[in-house]
Structures are given as C-alpha cells and as structure tokens.
Amino acid sequence: MAEIEAARVIVTSPGRNFVTLEVRTKDGVTGLGDATLNGRELSVASYLGDHVIPCLIGRDAHRIEDIWQYLYKGAYWRRGPVTMTAIAAVDMALWDIKGKVAGLPVYQLLGGASREGCMVYGHANGADIEATIEAALDYREQGYKAIRLQSGVPGLASTYGVSKDRYFYEPADADLPSENLWSTEKYLRSVPPLFEAGREALGWDVHLLHDVHHRLTPIEAGRLGRDLEPYRPFWLEDATPAENQEAFRLIRRHTTTPLAVGEIFNSVHDCRQLIQEQLIDYVRATVVHAGGITHLRRIAALADLYQVRTGCHGATDLSPVSMAAALHFGLSVPNFGIQEYMRHTPETDAVFPHAYRFQDGMMHPGDTPGLGVGIDETLAAKHPYKRAYLPVNRLQDGTLFNW
Ligand SMILES: O=C(O)C(=O)C[C@H](O)[C@H](O)CO
Numbered sequence: 001m002a003e004i005e006a007a008r009v010i011v012t013s014p015g016r017n018f019v020t021l022e023v024r025t026k027d028g029v030t031g032l033g034d035a036t037l038n039g040r041e042l043s044v045a046s047y048l049g050d051h052v053i054p055c056l057i058g059r060d061a062h063r064i065e066d067i068w069q070y071l072y073k074g075a076y077w078r079r080g081p082v083t084m085t086a087i088a089a090v091d092m093a094l095w096d097i098k099g100k101v102a103g104l105p106v107y108q109l110l111g112g113a114s115r116e117g118c119m120v121y122g123h124a125n126g127a128d129i130e131a132t133i134e135a136a137l138d139y140r141e142q143g144y145k146a147i148r149l150q151s152g153v154p155g156l157a158s159t160y161g162v163s164k165d166r167y168f169y170e171p172a173d174a175d176l177p178s179e180n181l182w183s184t185e186k187y188l189r190s191v192p193p194l195f196e197a198g199r200e201a202l203g204w205d206v207h208l209l210h211d212v213h214h215r216l217t218p219i220e221a222g223r224l225g226r227d228l229e230p231y232r233p234f235w236l237e238d239a240t241p242a243e244n245q246e247a248f249r250l251i252r253r254h255t256t257t258p259l260a261v262g263e264i265f266n267s268v269h270d271c272r273q274l275i276q277e278q279l280i281d282y283v284r285a286t287v288v289h290a291g292g293i294t295h296l297r298r299i300a301a302l303a304d305l306y307q308v309r310t311g312c313h314g315a316t317d318l319s320p321v322s323m324a325a326a327l328h329f330g331l332s333v334p335n336f337g338i339q340e341y342m343r344h345t346p347e348t349d350a351v352f353p354h355a356y357r358f359q360d361g362m363m364h365p366g367d368t369p370g371l372g373v374g375i376d377e378t379l380a381a382k383h384p385y386k387r388a389y390l391p392v393n394r395l396q397d398g399t400l401f402n403w
Pocket residue numbers: 038171211213263313314315316317340342390
C-alpha cells in the first residue's frame with residue numbers, strides 16, 4: 001500500500017500556461033501529472049482541486065486501474081475534455097509514483113521497450129514556401145527524419161501553424177481570441193506546390209507531414225489527399241472535423257494518402273468507428289487529453305487489431321510531463337507510428353527538468369525511475385498564470401469557421 005496523503009495543483013506560465021498535479025504518498029514519494037487544457041486551464045485546475053483531490057486522499061496509489069475506474073465511472077458524468085484531462089493527470093502521477101517505488105522507468109512497467117527510440121516529427125513553417133523549405137532544411141540538418149510542412153497561404157494575412165518565431169510556435173497567442181481569415185480555395189491551391197518544393201529540396205529520405213486543422217469538407221480533403229499523392233506524404237492530419245466519424249469514408253474513397261486524426265479526442269469512443277472501419281492510419285489521441293497512459297493503452301490496443309498506428313499530439317501546450325509520458329508509452333506500445341515534437345522554450349524546460357532526450361530524429365524517455373520529470377517550484381512561482389486563448393477562424397465573409 002502506498003497511501004495517498006496529499007495532492008495539489010500547481011499552475012505556472014513559463015512562456016505559456018501549464019497545470020500540473022502533484023500526488024504525494026505517506027512515504028513521501030511524489031508523482032507528477034500534466035493537466036493542461038489549452039485556453040481552458042483553470043477549469044481542469046478546479047475540477048481537480050474541488051472535486052478529485054478530496055476523493056484521492058487515503059487511497060492506495062498503486063491501484064491505478066481501480067482509481068481510474070473510480071474517477072471515470074464514479075463521477076457519473078463520463079468523457080469530455082475537462083474530465084478526461086483531470087483523470088489523465090491523476091493517472092500519469094500514479095504511474096510516476098509506481099515507477100519511483102519500483103525503481104524503474106515507466107516504460108519498463110508497460111512491458112519494456114519495443115524499439116530503440118521514438119521517431120518524432122518537427123514543425124517547419126514559414127510565411128511562404130521558400131521560408132518553410134529553409135526551415136525544413138534546418139530541421140533535416142538537426143537530424144529529424146520527419147518534418148511537418150506548414151506555409152502561409154498567398155492572399156491570407158495569417159495562417160494557423162505559421163509562427164513568428166522559428167522554433168517555438170505558440171498557438172494560444174492572445175488575452176482574448178485573435179481572429180484569422182480563411183479561404184479554402186486559396187489554401188487548396190497552396191499546398192501541392194509546397195510539397196513539390198519540399199520533395200525537390202529535401203529528397204525522398206525524409207517523411208513529410210501536413211496538418212489541415214479540420215478545415216476541409218470530406219470531398220475537399222479527398223481532393224487534397226489525391227493532389228498530394230505524387231509527393232507521398234507520411235500523413236494528412238485532421239483533414240475534416242471528426243465528430244462524424246463516417247465522414248472519413250468519403251475521404252478514403254478518393255485518396256491513398258495516409259490519414260491521421262485525434263488530437264482533440266478524449267476517449268476510445270471518439271475513434272472506435274474510425275479504427276474498426278480502418279478509415280484512418282494514425283490515431284493522434286494523447287496521454288493528457290485522453291485519460292492518461294491507462295486509457296491511451298486501451299485505444300492503442302484496439303488500433304493494433306486494425307493496423308492503425310499511434311501518432312500522439314505533442315504541441316507546446318502538452319507539458320514536459322506529458323511529453324515524458326508519451327515517450328514511455330510510445331517506446332513500449334507495439335503499434336507506435338510517430339510522435340509529434342514541438343520543442344518547449346528554455347523557460348519551460350527550466351521549470352520542468354527532464355530525463356528525455358532527442359538524438360538523430362528519435363527521442364527516448366530516459367531511465368530515471370518513474371516518468372523522469374521534475375518541477376522547480378521556486379522557478380514555477382515566478383511565472384504566474386496569464387489568460388491566453390487559441391485564435392478563432394472566420395471565412396472572408398465573416399462566417400465563423402473550423403479551427
Ligand atoms: O500540434 C498540432 O498538430 C496542433 O494542431 C496544435 C494545436 O493547435 C494545439 O496544440 C491546440 O492546443
């Protein structure tokens with residue numbers, strides 16, 4: 001028995017907001033879990049502080065599955081990003097504790113390494129094709145084996161995924177949601193030339209990826225997928241909103257470009273049909289928003305039956321605690337595909353010292369017992385919470401559109 005004596009929520013903003021749960025046992029072992037929900041951070045902090053932590057005190061931290069079921073079924077209100085992020089934070093913290101008590105890195109508790117490291121993809125973006133390709137060449141120089149290409153769209157003032165800073169793209173950019181303008185026609189014309197230039201400059205030994213960010217209808221996505229086929233993209237991400245999972249049947253009918261979706265999923269039920277009908281190739285559900293390591297393993301196990309691989313979300317709003325958990329998961333799971341790696345700023349890395357490392361396009365979680373991430377609370381306290389929102393997106397006639 002590792003009795004839970006206390007738990008608390010730490011909110012810090014070293015360049016961007018992070019919500020972290022710390023769980024402590026009577027023996028003084030602590031575990032960390034990420035509870036960050038971009039733009040809605042304080043709702044999870046309250047869910048944990050007001051409703052979850054009181055139920056944790058006195059429980060056995062080793063009973064990870066039982067506590068997961070207790071928080072999921074016991075709340076009566078199932079699923080949803082706030083609930084599943086809160087459960088994820090508890091789950092990560094408990095795996096961290098179990099690893100520390102066992103003296104083993106979490107991936108060893110999950111069955112051990114299935115590979116030497118996790119292939120990651122970096123983000124190359126630029127205002128135009130030339131700038132994007134220049135950034136991509138830089139990533140290749142650093143050893144990346146997979147690069148996401150996002151470029152400004154000619155005729156549109158700003159485009160999602162294209163930052164002012166070369167390495168540290170931050171989508172939650174304002175105190176109230178900023179507004180982007182969107183034109184599907186202009187966008188659809190801009191992507192094939194980007195990939196043509198990408199193959200010309202980078203050759204064929206690097207994987208190229210692209211994120212549509214839910215902005216196309218299924219038939220438009222089918223056309224884009226088909227137009228990109230000559231350049232063999234690794235995947236086309238979030239081609240259309242996935243609340244209606246059947247929509248992906250229409251895309252599949254028109255293209256063999258591999259499809260990835262799921263960064264906003266929070267449960268296996270969000271992707272059950274997508275997986276069982278083999279409508280996608282990669283599922284992007286992630287540790288922090290899909291119920292922790294415990295639930296993500298369930299999603300991966302279902303996906304494995306249908307030859308769907310993992311491709312976990314890993315943007316900057318997923319804290320280093322999530323990145324570590326994703327790497328322990330990715331190293332162990334049989335059907336790992338790729339891991340997104342959007343680097344954190346040096347300020348974030350200083351608040352969350354970690355054991356994971358990048359080398360030659362691959363990442364490894366390290367062999368420190370537990371997840372291998374700490375929190376420097378003195379430093380964290382110097383970065384108070386600052387409200388920040390993701391932008392909204394409108395068509396040129398003012399219609400609010402998908403983001
Ligand atoms: O990393 C990606 O693929 C994204 O689409 C980033 C998201 O916009 C971001 O994480 C939202 O919080």
